[in-house]
Amino acid sequence: MKIIFTFLFLISSANILGQHPATPVERVKQAMEQKEQAFQNSLVKNVPFTNIGPTIMSGRVVDLDVNPEMPSEFYVAYASGGVWHTKNNGTTFTPILDNAPTQNVGDIAMHWPTRTLYVGTGENNASRSSYAGIGMLKSTDNGATWASIGLMDSQHIGRILIHPDNADVVVVGATGHLYSPNAERGIYKTTDGGKTWKKTLFVDDMSGIIDLRHSPKNYDVMFATSWTKDRKAWNFTGNGNNSGIYKSTDAGESWTKVSTAQSGFPTGEGVGRIGVAIFDDSTIYAIHDSQFRRPEEKKKDDGNELVKDDFKAMLTSDFLDLDDKKLNTFLKVNGFQEKYRAQNVKQMVRSGAVKPFDLANYLEDANSMLFDTPVVGAEIYKSTDGGKTWKKTHEDYLDGVYFSYGYYFGHIHVSPANEEHIYIYGVPILKSKDGGKSFSSISAENVHSDHHALWINPKHPDHLINGNDGGVNITYDDGENWIKNNSPAVGQFYAINVDNEKPYNVYGGLQDNGVWKGPHNARENKAWHQNGKYPWTSIMGGDGMQVQIDNRNANIVYTGYQFGNYYRLNLETGDRKFILPKHTLGENPYRFNWQTPVLLSPHNQDIVYFGGNKLMRSMNRGDDWEAISQDLTKGGKKGNVAYGTITTISESPFQFGLIYTGSDDGLVHVTKDAGASWTNISKGFPKDLWVSRVVASQHKKERVYVTLNGYRWDDFDVYAYKSDDYGKTWTAISGNIPASPANVIREDPENENLLYLGTDNGSYVSFDQGQSWQAFSKGLPHVAVHDIVIQPEAKDLLLGTHGRSIYKTYIGPLQQMTSEMMAKPAQVFEIEPIRYSSRWGRSWSPWSQVYEPEVTIIFYSNTSGQKTVIIKGESGIELQRMTVGADRGLNYLSYNLELSEKGRRALLKANDDLELDKARNDKYYLPKGSYEVHLDDSSTPLEIK
DSSP states (O other), X not given: OOEEEOTTOOOOHHHHTTOOOOOOHHHHHHHHHHHHXXXXXXXXXXXXXXXXXXXXXXXXXXXEEEOSSOTTOEEEEETTTEEEEESSTTSSOEEOOTTSSOOOEEEEEEEXXXXXXXXXXXXXXXXXXXXXXXXXXXXXXXXXXXXXXXXXXXXXXXEEEEETTEEEEEEEEEOOOSSSOOSXXXXXXXXXXXXXXXXXXXXXXXXXXXXXXXXXXXXXXXXXXXXXXXXXXXXXXXXXXXXXXEEESSTTSSOEEOOOTTTTSOOSTTXXXXXXXESSSSOEEEEEEEEEEOOOOOOOOTTSOOOGGGGSXXXXXXXXXXXXXXXXXXXXXXXXXXXXXXXXXXXXXXTTSSOTHHHHHHTOOHHHHHHOOOEEEEEXXXXXXXXXXXXXXXXXXXXXXXXXXXXXXXXXXEEXXXXXXXXXXXXXXXXXXXXXXXXXXXXXXXXXSSEEEEEEOSSSTTOEEEEETTEEEEESSTTSSOEEOXXXXXXXXXXXXXXXXXXXXXXEEETTTEEEEEETTOOOSTTHHHHSOOSSEEEEOSSOOOOEEOTTOTTEEEEEETTTEEEEEETTTOOEEEOOOOOOTTSOOOOOOTTOOEEEOTTXXXXXXXXXXXXXXXXXXXXXXXXXXXXXXXXXXXXXXXXSOEEEEEEOTTSTTOEEEEETTSOEEEESSTTSSOEEOOTTSOTTOEEEEEEEOSSOTTOEEEEEEOGGGTOOOOEEEEESSTTSSEEEXXXXXXXXXXXXXXXXXXXXXXXXXXXXXXXXXXXXXXXXXXXXXXXXXXXXXXXXXXXXXXXXXXXXXXXXXEEXXXXXXXXXXXXXXXXXXXXXXXXXXXXXXXXXXBOSSTTSOOBOOOEEEEEEESSOEEEEEEEEOGGGOEEEEEEEEEOSEEEEEEEOOBOOHHHHHHHHHHOTTOOOOOOTTSOOBOOSEEEEEEETTEEEEEEEO
């Protein structure tokens, strides 16, 4: 049933207060059941999706589990890309979690003697893209089937420990909800393989268990670390009084806190994330992300260069007395615009237009808030008495390991062969041979930064397997040299786009893997090892973000990395122009989202729109900017994360200056006069939800679509809306989509009733403007879909997933599925002509596979059951007949162009001069000519050129 509402419609008291309760676990279970049912009943369940890669940059690894008897076999868990299995040392991998309800993984553990695999779902890191899971999963058949075994409301699993002698005995550390308090967190134990669980440690509803280890030869001795954290869209606090270390001597049945004030380990509000490594019952290492502040350094001598902090408390008189040369050096080094030089800045201060503080404020942005925090950071502690006392292993700061975002890292490892050999990692990976007194880097040019997992071969300790944001690396010489093992397509895309070249290219920005470009039809194989050229090319580093391509010249690309650091690239010449809009001195700095939106005007590709907290416009390709709006957010919130920012921009193709924006704090605005005036059109929406997409219709000037995303409140409901009056009134169109946050909605360019929508758990299509939705499934795992684009000429739909790279399918038939067509018994769709080849039925050599032609016959059936497809020649001669089992909806029949024996005789009889040669595989194929494919009362031509 459609629900139409105006700005006066009723909303819940929770939304009035701006508070969003986390989705109840019962609703999550219901959504899983609904989606399974949606797969079975979907009209598009047979629409095939193909993964087009890329693979070379991989995605974030969170855990490894290696066969101790045969290390060439191991499992890799990706944060949002599932679990993959290799039996050939990472040469190839097979996904084994694809038929499970999620691809989000926090930890894995294999009991190798019984081949029992446990998967803790929901990533254990706390980054912007650490997605929730559905508790614990278990498989005893290498992923052919999965059983859900509880802890579903934990959402994020930190660690799993299986008893070496009993696969049914398992201890789990659950970190709990990422964005909201909840009780299902702490340590749980099962002795019956997950049928029942007992909570053995609960700290509080904001503190979960982030690490958990047992002594290598004594399962009874365990150490666990609790982590107090509070993540909001505008702020992250990753420390607190209840972060600490706990010990158990009875296999997790009971726990004692050992990081006490008397132990020597830090205590108090500044204690952050902790990781542990155990050499034996007595010797334990801990790595601590200390959020305690460093002591202030002594003020520099007056003769040294000026720094940002100098201006924060500087008096006007002192500023005016500054040496001009010294001030100019500061202004130039810190990238102040040319108009800001010593004399005119002093005049601005003298007149009262700006204050000395504004020079420091000018340089404050989201990056500085992230990186310039003066915390202690990573530090290593060691205990030699079973955790009773702890001592720091090093004297100096470990700078450059965590920077200030230790919430993303937190593991330490000790070699099973030598208690003095330890490994830590954050951005680099480091080793110490003296028990943590000193460290050296074992990073390399083919090893990605940002490390999350490590396995040390207990029999050959120089053999390491490392998991990082760029995939898997293996070394056999303790990090001197590394092998890269990236064949899985597990890229974490934020955004994708396409150009109009022939063949067209695909572009995309990835989490921590930059921006890449590649042909849509590139074959994902190993041929590039021979020719030296991988078909996809990196065009930008950092965390890759949105991409816009000039439709007049595909070499001109606008893209960048986090927090609005965007460039105009000329891919032909290699030139790049930094185009980040800059506020004026004295004005509050603009706020830019992690994934800053950029848009080229459909009316003039020289015009660029850019979203901060205001909408920026450039009339000259980003060389100059002006703000064409007031603040289009609620003004931001106090915190350490950029917030109160524009997240999405859309300009109507019908009218220049008819522009919509959406913000991360729930506001949608429209201007009909190119920014001269703006109207808030979001007063009827649930409050404070992230506007993930606003889309101006290509088919009706007054129409606009919006999706809202509650992920950052642990709210997993689907919020999707349509308006046919510029946003004055809205219709809810989320319909029958199972609960999962909505990331993107896209209109079909040909059929105005056809919509596509991507959620954190899959993708859907609607044939009736959102009244009902059909689930895509063939070839697609349950993965987050962050972006959807359509290449209109090729009629290709592409899904940018955050965990499984990019998928593609042909949507020509979907575009023809009107209500009238779907009322027919059957419909055969147009078939692309195929070119005849003498290679049909032959091979290059006796050792090569036979080359066989193939066309795909796509047809719609409005009932399920047996269907007969007939290939006819001239005068209606039957040449081939195929009986297929059809599903209600779209069906795909692969036909190899083979003649039946009856059809061969009929064809020869009708054409006396025709010569039909048997192919080497003893088949007869249709010769060049024109044919027809018939199904019920429907037919379509089949041409062999």
